[in-house]
Amino acid sequence: MNWEPFDLCAPGQRPPRPRDIGLLEGLGDRLRTAAFAELQAVHAFSWAVSRFEDLPEGLGEDWRRQIPQEERHCALILERMAELGIEVGAVPVSPRIWESVRDCQTGKQFCLYIASAEERGRQAGIRLCRALQDTDPKTCAIFQSIVDDEEAHVALAATYYGWRP
Ligand SMILES: [Fe+2]
């Protein structure tokens, strides 16, 4: 798996805690984590569409359509990091989402897991946007657009499996 330009934690290691959000480094820590979650989502959905044969009609296609959106989310955040001069590989990130995804044995298990991860990411995006709305409207707008897409992604688990966050 190619995770460039990210630097992964050593197996079993936790990533360092994010620094103060008032510092550029702290914002960078949050952007890096968010961008890496998006890249893991790209790989997770790409993997899931061919891995599971027990999917309800239409779900695989919905996941397939989502992949370019996850790619776009990742690209938007990485682009913003570049504008702000934040180095992607400066701090290691944890491939926890990807590792958990690979443990899923059924399409349902995968769908519920990834929806809960997307919902956590969505909530973090809402918090970040709120914290930045006055000081960094450009980053805030990027997260607002991601959060809007993620609402539909999370809704797939409700539509197909009756899941509620
Ligand atoms: Fe996303």
Ligand SMILES: [Fe+2]
């Ligand atoms: Fe998503």
